[in-house]
Amino acid sequence: TTYQEPYRPHLHFTPEEKWMNDPNGMVFYEGEYHLFYQFHPDSMQWGPMHWGHAVSRDLLEWEHLPVALEPDELGMIFSGSAVVDWHDTSGLFGGGHGLVAIYTSASENTQQQSIAYSTDRGRTWVKYAGNPVIPNTELKDFRDPKVFWHHETSRWVMVLAAGQEIMIYSSPNLLNWTYESSFGKCEGAHGGVWECPDLFALEVEATKEVKWVMQVDIGDGAVAGGSGGQYFVGDFDGRTFVTEPKVTGTSDCDAAWVDYGKDFYATQSFSDIPAKDGRRIWMAWMSNWQYANDVPTSPWRSAMSLPREVSLVQERGAYELIQKPVSELFDRSENIFVDRTISIGEDITSIIAQPDVPFVLDLKMKNVDGDESGRGKMFVTLFQSDSKKGCTVTVDFEQGEVAFDRAGMKNSKFHKQFPAVTTAPFSAKAGALDLQLVVDRGSVEIFIDGGRRTMTNLILPEQAESYAIVVSESGGKTEVDCFGRTIKSVW
Numbered sequence: 001t002t003y004q005e006p007y008r009p010h011l012h013f014t015p016e017e018k019w020m021n022d023p024n025g026m027v028f029y030e031g032e033y034h035l036f037y038q039f040h041p042d043s044m045q046w047g048p049m050h051w052g053h054a055v056s057r058d059l060l061e062w063e064h065l066p067v068a069l070e071p072d073e074l075g076m077i078f079s080g081s082a083v084v085d086w087h088d089t090s091g092l093f094g095g096g097h098g099l100v101a102i103y104t105s106a107s108e109n110t111q112q113q114s115i116a117y118s119t120d121r122g123r124t125w126v127k128y129a130g131n132p133v134i135p136n137t138e139l140k141d142f143r144d145p146k147v148f149w150h151h152e153t154s155r156w157v158m159v160l161a162a163g164q165e166i167m168i169y170s171s172p173n174l175l176n177w178t179y180e181s182s183f184g185k186c187e188g189a190h191g192g193v194w195e196c197p198d199l200f201a202l203e204v205e206a207t208k209e210v211k212w213v214m215q216v217d218i219g220d221g222a223v224a225g226g227s228g229g230q231y232f233v234g235d236f237d238g239r240t241f242v243t244e245p246k247v248t249g250t251s252d253c254d255a256a257w258v259d260y261g262k263d264f265y266a267t268q269s270f271s272d273i274p275a276k277d278g279r280r281i282w283m284a285w286m287s288n289w290q291y292a293n294d295v296p297t298s299p300w301r302s303a304m305s306l307p308r309e310v311s312l313v314q315e316r317g318a319y320e321l322i323q324k325p326v327s328e329l330f331d332r333s334e335n336i337f338v339d340r341t342i343s344i345g346e347d348i349t350s351i352i353a354q355p356d357v358p359f360v361l362d363l364k365m366k367n368v369d370g371d372e373s374g375r376g377k378m379f380v381t382l383f384q385s386d387s388k389k390g391c392t393v394t395v396d397f398e399q400g401e402v403a404f405d406r407a408g409m410k411n412s413k414f415h416k417q418f419p420a421v422t423t424a425p426f427s428a429k430a431g432a433l434d435l436q437l438v439v440d441r442g443s444v445e446i447f448i449d450g451g452r453r454t455m456t457n458l459i460l461p462e463q464a465e466s467y468a469i470v471v472s473e474s475g476g477k478t479e480v481d482c483f484g485r486t487i488k489s490v491w
């Protein structure tokens with residue numbers, strides 16, 4: 001396929017057709033990254049959930065495979081994860097190894113945890129005869145198991161979303177599970193149901209101290225409105241997760257937002273990436289439950305975010321997560337369409353390029369304090385043409401804020417919650433800031449200040465809209481190093 005439909009992403013994963021939501025079962029095994037996903041093969045809207053399936057060797061070019069898991073007598077197949085059972089702890093692999101998927105069996109009244117296994121590199125799956133492995137009759141919301149092997153205690157650990165808490169379970173064999181503890185009653189944001197948790201260890205850059213990151217999605221009330229993700233940094237001993245108190249400003253219970261845009265949800269990281277690679281890589285569903293069912297694409301609906309490498313730094317006493325596009329993205333660079341420094345005083349508006357999408361634009365800005373005008377604002381407008389406004393990224397050096405505005409785009413009007421302005425705070429280091437914009441047909445992902453903040457938003461530019469990038473400013477004097485590359489389509 002060449003996928004020439006309007007808004008069809010050329011860097012981001014999409015199903016060929018029909019409805020998709022959360023990424024599921026992300027695991028690396030025998031040279032392949034597996035991506036499963038919440039899929040409704042009969043409709044463009046959410047419905048009885050299956051696990052769709054694709055594999056990749058480089059995280060960007062995906063091969064579509066047949067549906068992996070279909071609804072059964074226990075219900076629909078909701079979100080979950082997958083692991084490699086290397087030492088046959090489950091006894092399902094006759095002494096060898098293979099893949100185990102752990103998912104939620106969801107019917108109208110119950111949500112329970114089940115497993116399935118594959119002995120042929122994920123091509124076919126057998127549901128375990130003893131399902132559900134964690135039965136449930138009491139809790140209404142009890143779903144999205146993410147499982148990993150905890151070396152220190154030599155056991156499997158599961159994090160599970162239960163109402164507005166995370167429950168932690170352990171198991172010697174993936175079949176029998178024991179409840180260990182709960183997290184989150186008095187931590188984080190509680191504007192909606194908690195979903196799709198993840199938990200993993202990261203080495204803090206520079207000090208090599210090991211910290212644990214708990215990622216939790218929230219169905220409503222996230223920073224940009226509607227659904228979004230939060231994270232906590234702390235310690236985990238195999239049973240209990242304890243958060244790191246924040247050093248300044250906020251209360252001990254505050255979480256940090258994973259992404260400041262409207263379209264980054266249900267984040268999940270890959271299991272079993274080999275130690276010699278050593279990366280922690282995650283992806284999210286690029287949509288928002290506010291309007292996901294109505295986004296006017298056809299014949300498919302929804303895309304995944306780029307795979308992002310995550311790491312941890314400690315600055316001024318606080319731990320911060322850093323997200324960057326995986327380096328494989330830049331191996332696909334094609335044409336450099338801009339590589340120069342521009343100096344924009346007061347009222348100069350300059351069209352710096354009209355590249356083909358998809359592209360990556362790196363902007364290194366230095367806000368030179370002017371006279372009485374002081375620190376100003378800088379604007380980057382994308383997809384602007386004579387008659388149309390396009391979408392705008394505004395860097396406000398005085399407020400220390402980056403804003404993304406898609407409200408003025410003609411096709412934003414399909415739903416009242418879509419025409420939004422999203423904002424992310426940054427701490428300006430002497431008036432300097434780096435932005436990296438990954439622009440695809442249908443989305444803009446912004447990596448702010450080396451990935452300390454990210455902002456992911458869908459856009460629906462008209463086919464005829466030109467892809468001009470316009471830089472302008474008010475009340476300041478900014479020098480910008482502009483470096484732009486087009487990226488080869490993955491299809």
Ligand code: FRU
Nearest residue numbers: 022038049078079143195266
């Ligand atoms: C998150 C979610 C999960 C659930 C799945 C159902 O977007 O609501 O909690 O497992 O989607 O499709």
